[in-house]
Amino acid sequence: DTAVSQTPKYLVTQMGNDKSIKCEQNLGHDTMYWYKQDSKKFLKIMFSYNNKELIINETVPNRFSPKSPDKAHLNLHINSLELGDSAVYFCASSLGLAGGINEQFFGPGTRLTVL
Amino acid sequence: AQSVAQPEDQVNVAEGNPLTVKCTYSVSGNPYLFWYVQYPNRGLQFLLKYITGDNLVKGSYGFEAEFNKSQTSFHLKKPSALVSDSALYFCAVRDSWRGSTLGRLYFGRGTQLTVWP
Numbered sequence: 001d002t003a004v005s006q007t008p009k010y011l012v013t014q015m016g017n018d019k020s021i022k023c024e025q026n027l028g029h030d031t032m033y034w035y036k037q038d039s040k041k042f043l044k045i046m047f048s049y050n051n052k053e054l055i056i057n058e059t060v061p062n063r064f065s066p067k068s069p070d071k072a073h074l075n076l077h078i079n080s081l082e083l084g085d086s087a088v089y090f091c092a093s094s095l096g097l098a099g100g101i102n103e104q105f106f107g108p109g110t111r112l113t114v115l
Numbered sequence: 116a117q118s119v120a121q122p123e124d125q126v127n128v129a130e131g132n133p134l135t136v137k138c139t140y141s142v143s144g145n146p147y148l149f150w151y152v153q154y155p156n157r158g159l160q161f162l163l164k165y166i167t168g169d170n171l172v173k174g175s176y177g178f179e180a181e182f183n184k185s186q187t188s189f190h191l192k193k194p195s196a197l198v199s200d201s202a203l204y205f206c207a208v209r210d211s212w213r214g215s216t217l218g219r220l221y222f223g224r225g226t227q228l229t230v231w232p
Contacts, residue, residue, distance in 0.1 A: 042224055044222075045220065
């Protein structure tokens with residue numbers, strides 16, 4: 001029983017294409033996140049949603065658009081992909097409002113390669 | 116500004132020896148501190164956290180961490196390392212001050228732990 005799942009696991013695409021990554025959690029959590037991990041393993045938050053509402057929006061290009069159809073899902077759509085978007089993208093979730101004391105549960109990651 | 120520093124990119128220890136992975140932090144208010152572990156090609160897994168109370172926190176897989184407010188540190192420790200502990204370890208901090216940027220966890224750059232047989 002996967003707690004936080006992401007699809008696809010690997011994504012290889014050409015520059016300029018549009019792609020989506022899906023995330024689902026079955027933990028009943030209220031808050032979901034997207035992180036980007038670069039080639040040096042540095043982890044940085046991109047977005048956070050609480051009960052389908054955007055609460056954290058880091059300085060990411062407008063080409064990145066998160067969508068939360070319900071509190072169990074947080075998808076990431078990326079337009080006009082660039083070489084620099086190549087990274088591993090992690091979805092995560094936590095119980096309660098972001099900013100609380102609860103730990104985050106991470107998905108397995110989606111390795112995006114832009115050629 | 117909030118930040119986390121992991122001063123060592125790599126830590127190498129022999130199996131059976133104690134290990135320490137260092138972390139220092141900077142926050143405006145009281146910190147919430149976390150340790151996560153990442154195995155190759157996997158997502159991060161929660162190990163332990165300090166919120167309040169006892170400065171020594173025990174977590175998964177025999178790991179523990181000591182919160183030291185005066186030194187603003189939260190070092191991860193284990194008395195006897197295993198080869199299977201080899202992984203990338205991340206320290207993270209969140210400011211508990213109400214009104215601070217909600218939910219934002221600040222991660223260190225990670226420390227690669229290698230335990231050799």
